Amino acid sequence: MAEKIRFFPLEVTYKIIDGKAVIHLYGKTIKNEQLCVLDENFEPYFYVIPKMGKEVQEKLEKIKVEKENEEAAVTKTEIAKRKYLGKEVDAVKVYTKLPKDVPIIREIIKDWNVLESVNEYDIQFRRRYLIDKGITPLTLVEVEGDFVTQKSKVPVLKATSIKQYSDDALENPRILAFDIETYSPLGKAIAPEKNPIIMISFYGEKFEKVFLWKKFKTDLKYVEFVDGEEELIEKFKETIEHYRPDILTGYFSDEFDMPYIKTRAERYKIKIDIGLDHSELKVKHGRTTVSSIRGLTHLDIFKFIVKTMGGSFDTEAYSLNNTAKELLNEKKLDVDLDGMSVIWDKTPAQLGEFCEYNLHDSVLTYKLCKKLLPNIMELVKIIGLPIYDINRMGFSQLVESYLLKQAYNFKEIAPNKPHHDEIRQRRMQTYKGGFVYEPKPGLYSDIVVFDYRSLYPTIISSHNIGPETINCDCCREKAKVAPTENKKEIYWFCTKKKGFIPLMIEDLIKRRMRIKEIIKERKPSPLLDAREHSLKLLANSFYGYLGFFGARWYSIECARATTAWGRFYIHNVINKAEGAGFKVLYSDTDSVFLTLDGKTKEAADKFAEKINLELPGLMELGYEGFYTRGIFVSAKAGEFGAKKKYALLTEEGALKIRGFETVRRNWSFIAKEVQEQVLNIILKENKPEKALDYVKQIVKGLKNKKIPLEKVIIHTQLQKETQDYAAIGPHVAIAKKLKERGIEVGPGFMIKYVVTKGEKKIRDKAKLPEEVKQEDYDADYYIENQVIPSVEKIFAVLGYKKEDIFEKQGQKQLGKFF
DNA sequence: GGCTCCCGGGG
DNA sequence: GTGTACGGGAGCC
Numbered sequence: 050m051a052e053k054i055r056f057f058p059l060e061v062t063y064k065i066i067d068g069k070a071v072i073h074l075y076g077k078t079i080k081n082e083q084l085c086v087l088d089e090n091f092e093p094y095f096y097v098i099p100k101m102g103k104e105v106q107e108k109l110e111k112i113k114v115e116k117e118n119e120e121a122a123v124t125k126t127e128i129a130k131r132k133y134l135g136k137e138v139d140a141v142k143v144y145t146k147l148p149k150d151v152p153i154i155r156e157i158i159k160d161w162n163v164l165e166s167v168n169e170y171d172i173q174f175r176r177r178y179l180i181d182k183g184i185t186p187l188t189l190v191e192v193e194g195d196f197v198t199q200k201s202k203v204p205v206l207k208a209t210s211i212k213q214y215s216d217d218a219l220e221n222p223r224i225l226a227f228d229i230e231t232y233s234p235l236g237k238a239i240a241p242e243k244n245p246i247i248m249i250s251f252y253g254e255k256f257e258k259v260f261l262w263k264k265f266k267t268d269l270k271y272v273e274f275v276d277g278e279e280e281l282i283e284k285f286k287e288t289i290e291h292y293r294p295d296i297l298t299g300y301f302s303d304e305f306d307m308p309y310i311k312t313r314a315e316r317y318k319i320k321i322d323i324g325l326d327h328s329e330l331k332v333k334h335g336r337t338t339v340s341s342i343r344g345l346t347h348l349d350i351f352k353f354i355v356k357t358m359g360g361s362f363d364t365e366a367y368s369l370n371n372t373a374k375e376l377l378n379e380k381k382l383d384v385d386l387d388g389m390s391v392i393w394d395k396t397p398a399q400l401g402e403f404c405e406y407n408l409h410d411s412v413l414t415y416k417l418c419k420k421l422l423p424n425i426m427e428l429v430k431i432i433g434l435p436i437y438d439i440n441r442m443g444f445s446q447l448v449e450s451y452l453l454k455q456a457y458n459f460k461e462i463a464p465n466k467p468h469h470d471e472i473r474q475r476r477m478q479t480y481k482g483g484f485v486y487e488p489k490p491g492l493y494s495d496i497v498v499f500d501y502r503s504l505y506p507t508i509i510s511s512h513n514i515g516p517e518t519i520n521c522d523c524c525r526e527k528a529k530v531a532p533t534e535n536k537k538e539i540y541w542f543c544t545k546k547k548g549f550i551p552l553m554i555e556d557l558i559k560r561r562m563r564i565k566e567i568i569k570e571r572k573p574s575p576l577l578d579a580r581e582h583s584l585k586l587l588a589n590s591f592y593g594y595l596g597f598f599g600a601r602w603y604s605i606e607c608a609r610a611t612t613a614w615g616r617f618y619i620h621n622v623i624n625k626a627e628g629a630g631f632k633v634l635y636s637d638t639d640s641v642f643l644t645l646d647g648k649t650k651e652a653a654d655k656f657a658e659k660i661n662l663e664l665p666g667l668m669e670l671g672y673e674g675f676y677t678r679g680i681f682v683s684a685k686a687g688e689f690g691a692k693k694k695y696a697l698l699t700e701e702g703a704l705k706i707r708g709f710e711t712v713r714r715n716w717s718f719i720a721k722e723v724q725e726q727v728l729n730i731i732l733k734e735n736k737p738e739k740a741l742d743y744v745k746q747i748v749k750g751l752k753n754k755k756i757p758l759e760k761v762i763i764h765t766q767l768q769k770e771t772q773d774y775a776a777i778g779p780h781v782a783i784a785k786k787l788k789e790r791g792i793e794v795g796p797g798f799m800i801k802y803v804v805t806k807g808e809k810k811i812r813d814k815a816k817l818p819e820e821v822k823q824e825d826y827d828a829d830y831y832i833e834n835q836v837i838p839s840v841e842k843i844f845a846v847l848g849y850k851k852e853d854i855f856e857k858q859g860q861k862q863l864g865k866f867f
Numbered sequence: 868g869g870c871t872c873c874c875g876g877g878g
Numbered sequence: 879g880t881g882t883a884c885g886g887g888a889g890c891c
Contacts (some may be wrong), residue, residue: 145880147880154881173879174881229877230878232878237878300876302878304877306877335882336882338884351877366875369877445883446883715874715888763873766873768873776871776891778873778888778889778891780873810889810890
């Protein structure tokens with residue numbers, strides 16, 4: 050009997066069944082039951098655009114080719130009226146039997162000289178399906194058909210008809226967060242092939258669990274003991290099986306937890322067959338590793354945070370601890386991870402705190418997922434791809450996916466991705482970016498910041514900037530020319546016909562404005578906030594996309610015109626602010642930093658209002674914030690400051706730090722600590738002298754060898770075998786030494802070293818921490834190459850030179866270093 | 868000054 | 879899976 054069911058698709062994939070590509074849509078019904086819907090009525094195709102008046106259909110239909118004992122053939126062709134780069138074309142839609150035949154056939158015909166071009170041959174079949182069927186994941190779809198028997202963990206329905214029903218979205222997907230802890234002896238690299246997983250935690254709705262394979266006495270109710278790692282892995286599978294999550298989430302799980310589990314499972318010949326079709330967890334190593342499960346959404350919340358939220362963060366590091374602090378105002382539990390393996394081996398009775406730690410990481414991951422899910426879901430709805438895809442896409446891919454979807458609706462054929470030579474050529478092209486009014490390094494107070502809201506999107510929209518509207522014949526000599534500085538760059542844009550890109554971006558901006566209106570009128574709504582934020586994110590990515598070498602809709606001329614108009618508008622604000630008696634401190638692309646210079650905040654507001662009256666179209670200058678104090682720092686010692694390097698103090702007493710390289714792990718702890726402290730003392734306490742004294746104390750401490758050895762250890766990880774290194778850096782020199790002593794070192798091994806006094810090269814002075822005594826480290830090196838560089842520029846703006854840090858210490862011989 | 872190497876996240 | 883996707887800084891040469 051035919052069924053009619055409404056469901057929310059979560060994942061889409063396809064499988065070849067009886068020589069046919071069958072789409073599998075996995076999702077949840079309105080009755081909250083898992084379901085798999087099959088659609089075998091969608092055929093792979095691509096476009097061919099013939100040269101004027103060329104008849105190629107017949108020739109195309111005859112294509113048949115043998116490859117790896119299988120035949121790839123064109124099944125049919127049809128003429129389709131489409132638009133391509135602003136022109137009407139009679140394209141040929143070429144169908145093939147299987148998705149994989151598409152690239153094979155394209156390869157054969159790509160050089161036919163009767164063809165203008167071959168297009169849309171590299172669009173994933175599953176994505177093509179969603180676009181063409183107008184199906185949006187996570188929103189309600191109606192399907193008719195019959196249940197069939199097929200190897201599957203969820204009921205399978207073969208569709209006779211399937212259509213988007215409404216834009217109602219799945220409300221509460223079932224989320225399960227997990228995290229593993231692995232055995233990792235102190236100082237050793239993470240080595241999945243060597244070291245076992247010792248515990249796994251899960252956290253979900255009314256569900257918390259920690260499995261581990263060492264027994265000890267505990268009151269923790271969520272702790273469950275298993276016999277060994279093998280059983281631990283079985284529990285991992287079982288838990289997922291029983292909990293039946295829609296979303297399985299982890300922190301960096303794409304590249305750590307999942308691959309680790311997979312590697313360990315292979316040892317025991319355990320299949321991680323958690324796919325809803327009984328398929329195995331798939332780990333694909335590439336530029337970045339991805340881990341996927343059929344029918345089940347694996348969400349690496351870390352990846353989403355880095356890729357799409359990164360820009361708006363105050364922190365520049367994305368450790369779980371940092372992101373949890375930033376987004377949840379919570380921290381990881383403080384345990385000594387280095388000691389975990391020792392306790393595991395010697396005193397299991399003390400494992401309790403590690404179980405708590407393990408669970409807490411899952412809790413934080415779960416909360417991050419919950420918190421960001423609205424943002425992810427909104428992007429899914431706007432772009433029309435499953436969570437899994439959205440999770441792993443960067444800005445340009447988000448834009449491109451959106452454009453591909455819209456291109457279908459507007460009957461536009463998408464331009465092709467560039468190939469090697471094209472990419473190389475594009476990479477060599479440069480263009481002028483935003484205008485930077487370089488700050489005079491210094492310490493300032495009462496700073497007001499204004500910025501253009503979505504500067505580039507509003508410019509692209511109001512100036513109709515796009516690949517098909519540029520330098521049109523119909524508006525030659527009539528349309529305004531973009532204010533580029535280079536006389537050879539003359540770009541104007543059609544004033545008669547709206548282009549595809551500006552049309553798309555205008556729609557996004559207007560949708561966002563409507564939502565902002567609703568938000569203003571209503572109570573706070575995380576969902577609307579997320580929608581608004583997603584629309585902004587997408588719109589803001591268009592400009593970068595136009596200039597991105599890998600883009601289909603690439604146009605460096607459009608990117609140039611956009612920044613040219615941007616410089617024009619920001620110059621306008623700067624000039625008028627100065628005219629109105631404000632002091633302009635700094636400006637970068639779309640923002641201006643003014644000091645009140647005795648004026649009131651209200652006067653500044655009035656000024657911005659006046660600017661706004663004169664702005665065209667959707668453009669708007671907005672108020673960004675007020676800061677009681679701020680420091681602007683120079684990148685190179687010199688009169689002018691570097692862009693994007695400053696620290697501000699908000700009225701609430703929080704530091705907003707931009708552009709100070711967060712000292713990374715191959716820096717000593719002391720360098721990092723000093724930089725943090727100095728900024729704090731200067732901005733929060735407003736006591737530069739005190740900061741200077743502090744650094745002097747540290748320098749003195751280094752000289753007198755009072756700074757503990759741990760704080761001067763530098764960590765660097767080996768990337769390859771020692772013999773494969775062409776250049777011998779300090780960490781390689783140490784690695785070679787270790788090897789001579791019979792210590793196993795290889796890729797991933799963490800080298801710790803201390804720079805001691807000695808010959809010129811750092812590598813000759815690098816020693817292992819354990820062979821160095823407290824007084825052996827090279828104080829001058831740490832002062833010169835670690836501590837001073839981390840704060841030098843900060844002090845430079847206050848009028849202090851490096852020498853000032855050493856004054857009254859009788860260190861005349863240091864003069865030679867300056 | 869160019870080339871080579873490492874960083875990220877995870878334990 | 880209708881595949882192949884960083885960007886910036888330090889130290890060596």
